[in-house]
Amino acid sequence: MRLLLELLGWDLKLVFSSSQDSERAYFQRKEINSQLVADLVVEASVQRHSSERVASNTCSLSNDGSVNGRGNCLVAGPGPVLKGFQSATGLEMASEFAGEYEHLHPARASYLFYEKGDFSFFHHDVAHAHVTIILGLSQGLLPLILFPSFGPVSENDVKNLNAIEDLKIESFKSEMSTRFGTRAYPYEIEVQEGHAIAIPGRHIPHARPQQSVEASVCTMCYSFLTPEIRWRTLVN
Numbered sequence: 001m002r003l004l005l006e007l008l009g010w011d012l013k014l015v016f017s018s019s020q021d022s023e024r025a026y027f028q029r030k031e032i033n034s035q036l037v038a039d040l041v042v043e044a045s046v047q048r049h050s051s052e053r054v055a056s057n058t059c060s061l062s063n064d065g066s067v068n069g070r071g072n073c074l075v076a077g078p079g080p081v082l083k084g085f086q087s088a089t090g091l092e093m094a095s096e097f098a099g100e101y102e103h104l105h106p107a108r109a110s111y112l113f114y115e116k117g118d119f120s121f122f123h124h125d126v127a128h129a130h131v132t133i134i135l136g137l138s139q140g141l142l143p144l145i146l147f148p149s150f151g152p153v154s155e156n157d158v159k160n161l162n163a164i165e166d167l168k169i170e171s172f173k174s175e176m177s178t179r180f181g182t183r184a185y186p187y188e189i190e191v192q193e194g195h196a197i198a199i200p201g202r203h204i205p206h207a208r209p210q211q212s213v214e215a216s217v218c219t220m221c222y223s224f225l226t227p228e229i230r231w232r233t234l235v236n
């Protein structure tokens with residue numbers, strides 16, 4: 001399996017869980033066709049005109065144990081290029097990452113624009129983001145930081161998260177380590193221009209530290225949920 005993925009140009013990172021002694025993929029990376037990336041960059045610049053700023057000052061804990069993060073960035077919906085990418089190359093990548101080819105469905109897709117000082121704090125992705133794909137559309141993106149060892153999040157954890165003020169990358173990692181010890185072991189993933197990464201966005205909390213320069217990505221979510229038949233597009 002690993003050899004096959006390497007032959008396909010996939011960069012599969014396997015990390016061994018100390019608790020269960022089982023291997024598990026935290027992410028996969030794939031270089032995307034340069035013309036497709038160029039088309040997405042053009043579409044992003046158009047969609048940016050209709051973007052909206054999303055901003056939240058506090059983390060909160062949902063009933064299912066997920067954390068809604070603090071954050072600041074501009075969000076725009078997809079155009080035909082991103083929708084096409086999500087249902088073709090993106091779905092192929094998400095399926096490969098999940099090891100699931102029949103029951104994974106494209107969900108939300110967006111363009112995210114980070115201006116200087118914007119960030120996305122410790123959070124889980126939305127409920128239908130079992131697999132999240134992030135494609136870098138510019139240079140200057142700070143690494144995405146995963147916290148695979150964090151485990152269940154308590155209300156006290158959320159208080160500690162909300163007390164962290166300095167979100168620049170080194171001080172953010174240092175504060176996380178001071179407050180949460182080995183639970184906050186950071187697993188950093190470079191997000192390069194023209195490269196897509198797949199992560200288990202709902203399952204593993206992650207963060208993008210405060211950007212020191214402007215940068216942009218597009219994101220695509222994929223869900224294992226199987227829609228009822230009345231919600232599906234029927235094929236003859």
Ligand SMILES: [Fe+2]
Pocket residue numbers: 123124125201206
């Ligand atoms: Fe996320």
